[in-house]
Amino acid sequence: MAVKTVVRAESRWFKPLATTPRHVFVPRWWTRATAGGEPVWELRDGASDTDAWLRDAYADTTLVTRIGPHHADHAQAGQPLTRSRERRSTSSSTLPSLVLMMYRAAFITDTSRLLVTCGSGYGTALACARLREELVTSVDVDPYLVQAARKRLAEAGHHPRVEVCDLTGALPEGTYDRIISTVAVPTVPVSWLEALAPDGRLVTTIADTGLVIVADKTPDGGAVGHVKLEAAGFMSARHGEDYDDTFPENPPLWQTVQHADGESITTGRYPLTYVPDTWDLRSTLELEMPGIDHRQHTAHDGTRTIYMLHADGSWARATATGRKDSPTVHQGGPRRLWDQLDRIRTWLVVDGDLPIHGAKVTITPDGAATFSRRGWSSTIIGATSMLNP
Structure with missing residues (x-):
C-alpha cells in the first residue's frame, strides 16, 4: 500500500520501493x-x-x-x-517519499556513481535496487550504524561500499557523479565539491532550515543550482556520538526571557506564529540570524507565549490571548529578534511569498553558498551568514 502512495507503477523507482524490505533495516525504533x-x-x-x-x-x-x-x-x-x-x-x-524526492532531484542515471548517507541503510538499499551496487557508496559517522547497515544490506541481497565517515570532512576516495545527503549540513563541504565529477550534481538540505538545494558542479570547482520549491527537514550532521551544539534546556538567558521587561515593549504587527512550524519563515530567519532557539508555551487559559533566544544574549517574548490577537512583545539584548521576524512576515504579506522560494544558489569552490532572488541575497560560510539586503 505504501508503494502506491509514493510512486506510480511506471516509475523506475516502483520496483526498488516494492522489493526493498524496509522492516529488515528497522527492527526496533523509538x-x-x-x-x-x-x-x-x-x-x-x-x-x-x-x-x-x-x-x-x-x-x-x-x-x-x-x-x-x-x-x-x-x-x-x-x-x-x-x-x-x-x-x-x-x-x-527517513520516510520513503522524502528519500525518493531527494533521489529524483539528483537525476540519477543508470551509470551514475553515487554517494549517499547511510543511517539505517534503507535509502542505500533503494539506491542499490535502482543501480548496480558497485556504483553505490554509503557513509555514516557512527561505526555501529555502518556495521549494522552492512549486515542488513547483505540480508536484502546488496553489497555496496559502506564506510565510516564524517560527511563534512574527507569522503571515501573516489569520484562521484551524484552526492545526495539525507542529513543537513551548515553549508556545502569543500570535500563534496572536490569529489564531484565534472557536471556532477549534489542534493542536500541546509541545517536548521527546510531548504533543499540542488546544484551542479561548475568548471571553476564550485556549483550552481536552485532551492527546490518542496521543503524538507533532516537531522543535522553530527561529528561524534551526539550533537555538541544543543542549546541547553535552562540557560541563564531562559530566566531573563521568561520574566524581564526588556529594553523594548511593543505590540506585534501580526498574530503569533511559531517559527519552526513554518519552513519559509524559519529558513529565511535562519539565513539572516543563525542560531535562534525557539520555544513556546500555552497556559491553561489558552494564552500563548512564544520565546526566541540567541547565544549572543538577544531575546524576545511575545504573548497573546486570542489566536488572532496582536501580541505584546518584550525584547532585549543586542538585537531585536521579533522585529526581524515581523520584517520577514511583511515581505510575505506584500509579495505573496519569500525570496527564498526557488532562489538561485551559487556555491564557490571554498563552500560559501549565496542564495539570491529579486534583489535579495544571503551568503552562508560554515556556521555564519552574511545578509545583503
Whole structure:
C-alpha cells in the first residue's frame, strides 16, 4: 500500500520501493509517547509486535532509531527516555517519499556513481535496487550504524561500499557523479565539491532550515543550482556520538526571557506564529540570524507565549490571548529578534511569498553558498551568514 502512495507503477523507482524490505533495516525504533504526564521516547520492538512492525515499517513515515547516543538496537524495553531539548534524535529511517524526492532531484542515471548517507541503510538499499551496487557508496559517522547497515544490506541481497565517515570532512576516495545527503549540513563541504565529477550534481538540505538545494558542479570547482520549491527537514550532521551544539534546556538567558521587561515593549504587527512550524519563515530567519532557539508555551487559559533566544544574549517574548490577537512583545539584548521576524512576515504579506522560494544558489569552490532572488541575497560560510539586503 505504501508503494502506491509514493510512486506510480511506471516509475523506475516502483520496483526498488516494492522489493526493498524496509522492516529488515528497522527492527526496533523509538516513538513519541507520554509517561506520568511527561513526554518520553518509547521503544518499539518489531519481533514483539509484528503487526505494529509491518504497519510502521511500510507506512510513509520516518522511524527514529537513535536518540542522543541511545540506539534502539541496544535499548532496554520498558525504559523510556525523557524527551528534552538536550536529547535529540540522531538517526532514523527517513520516510520513503522524502528519500525518493531527494533521489529524483539528483537525476540519477543508470551509470551514475553515487554517494549517499547511510543511517539505517534503507535509502542505500533503494539506491542499490535502482543501480548496480558497485556504483553505490554509503557513509555514516557512527561505526555501529555502518556495521549494522552492512549486515542488513547483505540480508536484502546488496553489497555496496559502506564506510565510516564524517560527511563534512574527507569522503571515501573516489569520484562521484551524484552526492545526495539525507542529513543537513551548515553549508556545502569543500570535500563534496572536490569529489564531484565534472557536471556532477549534489542534493542536500541546509541545517536548521527546510531548504533543499540542488546544484551542479561548475568548471571553476564550485556549483550552481536552485532551492527546490518542496521543503524538507533532516537531522543535522553530527561529528561524534551526539550533537555538541544543543542549546541547553535552562540557560541563564531562559530566566531573563521568561520574566524581564526588556529594553523594548511593543505590540506585534501580526498574530503569533511559531517559527519552526513554518519552513519559509524559519529558513529565511535562519539565513539572516543563525542560531535562534525557539520555544513556546500555552497556559491553561489558552494564552500563548512564544520565546526566541540567541547565544549572543538577544531575546524576545511575545504573548497573546486570542489566536488572532496582536501580541505584546518584550525584547532585549543586542538585537531585536521579533522585529526581524515581523520584517520577514511583511515581505510575505506584500509579495505573496519569500525570496527564498526557488532562489538561485551559487556555491564557490571554498563552500560559501549565496542564495539570491529579486534583489535579495544571503551568503552562508560554515556556521555564519552574511545578509545583503
